[in-house]
Amino acid sequence: MRRLTRAAALAGAAALALSACGTAADNDGDGEDTNAQECEVTQIEGDPKVALAYDVGGRGDQSFNDAAYAGFEQAQTEFGFEGTEGEASSDESEEVREQRLRGFAGDGYNVIVGVGFAYSESVDKVAPDYPNVAFAVIDGFDPTEDEQNCNVAYLTFAENEGSFLVGVAAAEQTESNTVGFVGGVNNTLIQKFEAGFAAGVEAVNPDVEVVSTYIEETDPRGFGDPAGGQAAAEGLINDGADVIFHAAGASGIGVFDAVTSADLWAIGVDSDQYLTASPEQQPHILTSMLKRVDVATYDFIKSAVDGEPLSSYSLFTLADEGVGYSTSGDLLSEEIIATIEDYEQQIIDGEIEVPEQP
Amino acid sequence: MSGQRNGQVGRRITQAVTYSILPTVVAIVAALVATSIVVWATGAPIGGFVDTMLSVPSHRDTIIIVNQASMIALSAFAAAICFRMGLFNIGVEGQYIVGACAGAFFAGAGIVPGPLNILATLVVAMFAGVVWAMIAAILNVTRGVSEVISAIMLNYVALTLAGYLVKNYGERSGYTFTTPKIAPSSQPLGFGLFADAPDIWALAILAVIVGIGYAFLLGWTRFGFDLRTTGESRTAALANGIDPRRMVLVVMAISGAIAGLVWMPSFFGSTHTFGIPEYFQRGLGFTGLAVALLGRNTSLGIGFGSLLFAFLATQSNRLQSVGVARDVVEITQGVVVLMVVIAFEIARRIKVRREQERVARELEPATTGAPA
Numbered sequence: 001m002r003r004l005t006r007a008a009a010l011a012g013a014a015a016l017a018l019s020a021c022g023t024a025a026d027n028d029g030d031g032e033d034t035n036a037q038e039c040e041v042t043q044i045e046g047d048p049k050v051a052l053a054y055d056v057g058g059r060g061d062q063s064f065n066d067a068a069y070a071g072f073e074q075a076q077t078e079f080g081f082e083g084t085e086g087e088a089s090s091d092e093s094e095e096v097r098e099q100r101l102r103g104f105a106g107d108g109y110n111v112i113v114g115v116g117f118a119y120s121e122s123v124d125k126v127a128p129d130y131p132n133v134a135f136a137v138i139d140g141f142d143p144t145e146d147e148q149n150c151n152v153a154y155l156t157f158a159e160n161e162g163s164f165l166v167g168v169a170a171a172e173q174t175e176s177n178t179v180g181f182v183g184g185v186n187n188t189l190i191q192k193f194e195a196g197f198a199a200g201v202e203a204v205n206p207d208v209e210v211v212s213t214y215i216e217e218t219d220p221r222g223f224g225d226p227a228g229g230q231a232a233a234e235g236l237i238n239d240g241a242d243v244i245f246h247a248a249g250a251s252g253i254g255v256f257d258a259v260t261s262a263d264l265w266a267i268g269v270d271s272d273q274y275l276t277a278s279p280e281q282q283p284h285i286l287t288s289m290l291k292r293v294d295v296a297t298y299d300f301i302k303s304a305v306d307g308e309p310l311s312s313y314s315l316f317t318l319a320d321e322g323v324g325y326s327t328s329g330d331l332l333s334e335e336i337i338a339t340i341e342d343y344e345q346q347i348i349d350g351e352i353e354v355p356e357q358p
Numbered sequence: 359m360s361g362q363r364n365g366q367v368g369r370r371i372t373q374a375v376t377y378s379i380l381p382t383v384v385a386i387v388a389a390l391v392a393t394s395i396v397v398w399a400t401g402a403p404i405g406g407f408v409d410t411m412l413s414v415p416s417h418r419d420t421i422i423i424v425n426q427a428s429m430i431a432l433s434a435f436a437a438a439i440c441f442r443m444g445l446f447n448i449g450v451e452g453q454y455i456v457g458a459c460a461g462a463f464f465a466g467a468g469i470v471p472g473p474l475n476i477l478a479t480l481v482v483a484m485f486a487g488v489v490w491a492m493i494a495a496i497l498n499v500t501r502g503v504s505e506v507i508s509a510i511m512l513n514y515v516a517l518t519l520a521g522y523l524v525k526n527y528g529e530r531s532g533y534t535f536t537t538p539k540i541a542p543s544s545q546p547l548g549f550g551l552f553a554d555a556p557d558i559w560a561l562a563i564l565a566v567i568v569g570i571g572y573a574f575l576l577g578w579t580r581f582g583f584d585l586r587t588t589g590e591s592r593t594a595a596l597a598n599g600i601d602p603r604r605m606v607l608v609v610m611a612i613s614g615a616i617a618g619l620v621w622m623p624s625f626f627g628s629t630h631t632f633g634i635p636e637y638f639q640r641g642l643g644f645t646g647l648a649v650a651l652l653g654r655n656t657s658l659g660i661g662f663g664s665l666l667f668a669f670l671a672t673q674s675n676r677l678q679s680v681g682v683a684r685d686v687v688e689i690t691q692g693v694v695v696l697m698v699v700i701a702f703e704i705a706r707r708i709k710v711r712r713e714q715e716r717v718a719r720e721l722e723p724a725t726t727g728a729p730a
Contacts, residue, residue, distance in 0.1 A: 086678045089685065091641030092671075094629065095422050099675055102418065107679065117533055118636055141532040186525075189533040218521030218534065220635045 039150035042134045042309050044110040049082045050075070050301055051104035053097075055116030056220075058087035062276045063249055063269075064293060068115040068138060071297030079305045084109065088118070097122040105130045111304040113297060117141065117189070120154075127152045134309035136300045138293055139189065142313075153310035155296040159189075160196030160354045161347055162289045162323030163245070165340050166267045167200020169287050169325065170243040171208045172336045173265060178209045180241030182232045182255050184222040184248035186214035188357075193247035193269070193289070195358040203343065203352070211239045212358070215251055222251060229254030237262050243286065245269070256281040274328035286331050290324040292316060319348045377709055381701035386666070388701075389693035393686050406680030411673050411687075417555040419672050424551075426668035428562035428623050429639075431660055433646025435565075435572050436616040438655040442576060443589040443609050449494050449509025450617045451643025452516035453487040457618025459520040459537075460486035462625060462632030463527070466538030475544040476561075480622060487618025488611045490516060495610035499603040505610070513643070521634050528633065536633030546626055559627025564619055565664075573657040585609060617643070648695050654702065667691060 052072050054065045069085070076083050084107075086100045101122055104112050110133045114123050117139040124142065127135050127149040140154040170179040181197055183190040198210045213232045216222030229251030233244050237258060244259055245267040246252040252269060259266040260281050268274065268288030277285050296316050303310045316322020325340065332340075346352045390411070397407045415423060433450055440447035461483030470478040493512060497503040528535040548557025576582035584605065588595040592602045620642055629637045649667055653659025674687035 084679055086675075087684065089671075089674070091639060093422075093426065093624065093639040094636070095425070096672065096675055099418060099422060099672070103676055103679065120532055121636055139533075143532060187533045188530075216521075217518070218525055218634050219517055 039148070039311055041307075042151040042311065043132055044134055044304060044307075044309065045132050046108075046110070047081065048079070048111050048301075048305050049084075049109045050111040050304075051083065051107075051109035051113070052085045052297075053100050053104070053112065053114050053119060054085065054087045055118050056088045056090050056224075059085065061250060062273075063271055065115055067271050067291075067293035068113065068297045071294035071299075072113070072301065074294065075298050075301040075305070079302070081111075081305070094122060098126050101126045101135075102129075105133050110134065111301060111309070112136070113138065113300065114140065115293075115297075123152055124149060134300075134304045134311075136297075136310065138296060148312070150311055151309070152312075153300055154313045155300060155310075156313060156315050157291050157293075157296070157322055158315060158317040158354070159192045159247075159289075159291055159323060160199070160356050161318040162291060162325065163193045163196030163247075164200035164203070164347065164352075164354045165318075165325045165344060166245055166287055166289045167197040167202075168204050168340050168343050169200075169332060169336055170197070170245060170265075170267060171201040171204035172339060173286060173332075174208055174243050176240050176242045177205075177207055178211060178240040178242065180233070180236030180239070180244040181210060181212040182229060182236065182244060182246040182248050182251075183212070183214040184225075184246075184251055185216050185218065185220060187218075190214070190247050191358055192356050193245075195355045197245050198358055199354050200343070204339070209240075211236050211241055215248055223249030225251045226254035226257070230258045233258035233266075234262075237264065243267065245289070247289075256285065259284050268326075272326040272328050274326060274331075282329060283331070285329065288326040288328075290326055292322050292324070295320075295322055318344060373709075377702075377705045381705045382662075382698060385694055385697035385701045388697045389690045392693045393690040396686055396689055397682055400683075402682045403680060407677065407682045407686070410676050410680055410682070411670070411690075413673070415669070415672060417552040421551065421555050421558055423665065423668045423672050425559050425562055425623065425627065426671065427661075427664040428559065428565040429620055429642050430645050430649055430667055431565040431664035432568055432616060432620045432623075433642045434649040434653060434660045434664055435568050435646075435657075436613045436620070437643075437647045437650040438653070438660060439572065439576075439585075439609060439616070440613045441650055441655050443585050443605060444592075445606065445609060445613075446506050447491070447494075447509060447610065447613050447617075448506050448647065449491060449512050449643075450613070450620070450646055451641070452509065452513035453490045453614045453617035454620035454643055455513075455516040455520050455638075455640070456490040457483040457487040458621035458625065458632055458638060459523060461618070461622060462537040462540075463523070465540045465544060465625070466631065468538075468541050468544070472543045473546065475540070476546055476626060479544075479626075480564075480619060483618040483622055484615040485618070487614040487616070489614070491610045491614025491617065492607070495607050498610075499606050505606075517634070517640075520632075524633055531631075531633065532636075534633055534636060536631040536637050539631045540626075544626075545630060548627055557627075559623040561623040561626050564623060565661075568616055568619070569657040569661055620646070648691065652695050652698050654698075666694070 058065055059069050101112060112133060112135050114137040119137045120140045121143050123135045123137050124144055131151055134151055136153040136155055138155045179201055181194050183194060194212055201208050201210050215225055215228040215232050229248050233255040236244055243265040244255055246255040247269045256266050256277055265286045266284055267286050270291045273288045274282055274285045300310055394404055398404045436450045437447055461479045464482040465475055465479040494505045494508040497508050498505045524535045524537060528537050546560035548560050550557045584600045588600055588602050588605045595602055631637050645667060649660055649663040652663035670687050670690055674684040677684045
């Protein structure tokens with residue numbers, strides 16, 4: 001996993017925020033940033049006690065939150081610490097999220113992971129009060145760039161790189177020369193998936209058209225709306241798409257339903273969705289773009305247990321196996337897998353630079 | 359004479375206890391029992407549930423409860439004024455989203471300097487709420503469209519519209535967009551209660567002001583009388599020279615104005631910006647409907663109900679640490695409302711029967727004594 005300096009972290013944030021070109025790695029260690037602030041390693045007191053604070057949905061979503069739990073569980077089996085979990089309720093206020101984190105810290109939990117970018121703000125507010133607690137926010141960002149918290153790690157992913165690979169798969173698999181993308185909510189995070197996917201398709205065959213749609217513009221319910229996912233996918237099928245990649249959380253179930261009844265292909269997201277799909281859907285789930293939230297969670301907990309908790313931005317890339325693709329069900333042909341592996345190597349070697357904005 | 363008056367006061371107190379406080383207590387206890395049964399049935403530790411829910415909240419939690427209650431109460435007053443007239447304004451949710459969005463844009467633009475900006479923003483937020491409420495109200499009086507149907511649709515439109523506006527005219531923040539932050543000079547100080555906790559939001563006071571205004575309007579003015587009369591019977595109101603259609607428009611406008619204020623305490627007290635989902639709290643409109651029912655559409659009842667709901671929601675945050683899913687608290691909230699409705703209906707029937715018995719008893723000597 002690639003550790004980033006403060007300068008690179010700012011560049012990473014800028015890339016997220018301003019669709020700046022170039023990846024964070026380009027600036028790695030150039031140390032030009034005068035605002036760079038030396039961070040001492042967070043010293044957690046006593047034995048590590050780990051708390052996971054989930055976003056809405058919590059454990060059992062077969063996706064994001066479950067992946068975080070898997071990483072937590074793996075670390076717990078390995079290191080044997082005390083752990084707890086807390087879940088957000090829908091429509092809760094920012095203050096309640098903060099109180100959840102304070103509650104953990106007050107109960108002596110010294111390693112706290114906020115699962116989902118919605119915790120960015122609350123962690124930023126709570127962290128200064130607990131300097132001996134190591135915080136992490138998955139998909140997080142620092143809302144106050146000028147006042148960095150040394151005891152907070154933002155675990156981010158190169159979703160564009162993983163999406164590139166499934167884009168390659170889609171372009172190879174399509175017969176109609178049209179592939180589709182369904183996003184849950186039209187924000188810059190989900191646009192990273194779309195951008196990588198489109199770039200992968202383009203790399204294989206520029207003649208293949210990518211049609212994209214988002215379930216919601218801003219409403220986070222776009223991630224929990226299977227009916228909306230189905231309607232979106234049906235629209236793309238009408239446009240001729242025969243392979244559809246979704247980055248829409250639980251709404252993806254609707255995408256799977258749509259391709260199953262139309263006898264076409266879907267590509268899952270975050271976790272290996274072939275494994276959790278129904279038997280009717282399984283033959284239609286070509287592959288899944290893996291975002292290894294479990295790896296990030298495990299790595300962060302391990303770093304804290306080892307006494308050197310991660311801080312600032314950490315980007316999990318293809319090279320770190322922080323993102324990838326799945327082959328469950330053996331639906332990808334060997335030729336396609338060979339092509340994907342070829343591109344994978346090129347991305348790891350830096351020969352291909354995957355865009356973050358569509 | 360004075361003995362008789364004391365007797366009357368005593369009877370009033372007894373009546374209040376019997377017919378108002380007792381049913382409420384019964385409802386809350388019943389709700390806790392019902393939730394405990396659910397907790398027990400799911401195999402979770404029931405002792406942990408009861409202990410956590412009934413524990414004394416920390417200073418920080420107390421502040422959160424008061425702050426949340428202020429917004430819930432505003433929302434409940436917006437709903438209650440319509441309930442009193444037999445209107446079901448389920449659109450409070452949409453009205454407060456529109457009010458919050460408009461207010462946040464206006465305040466962020468900083469057109470009016472300093473503390474005056476707060477006042478001006480409140481007016482803008484109220485106005486936006488009125489405009490949104492008027493859509494449903496005008497459709498109701500001119501086309502006979504049920505305000506429930508149109509308002510529930512408008513809730514979704516409001517959310518999408520606010521999202522669109524913030525996305526296209528707001529600033530980027532992280533993965534999402536927000537309105538420009540308000541200047542520090544327009545951020546009011548709160549009410550400090552504890553040294554080791556944040557302040558109570560300054561504009562939480564709005565709930566108290568609106569509560570007093572609500573009680574005064576309904577209980578002490580000609581307009582309040584008209585409103586209640588229209589609520590009892592539209593035909594009777596018409597016969598007495600009250601135009602029910604005009605009443606619908608005016609009452610919906612007042613309701614929309616109050617709804618526009620719902621999120622203002624949080625906006626000026628904490629977030630200072632508006633953006634969905636992180637810098638906004640949704641769902642207060644629906645909570646307000648439940649609390650208006652719970653509070654029997656009275657100021658004191660709503661004040662109490664909003665504190666109760668805020669208390670339950672805040673306490674539930676710690677439930678997971680004792681192994682109980684926090685969603686069970688929604689069962690408690692639902693059952694409280696249901697039980698209050700039932701308990702008050704039973705209390706009303708008992709009251710009516712007792713009154714009848716009393717009247718019969720008082721008439722008895724007269725009738726039996728007549729022939730002699």
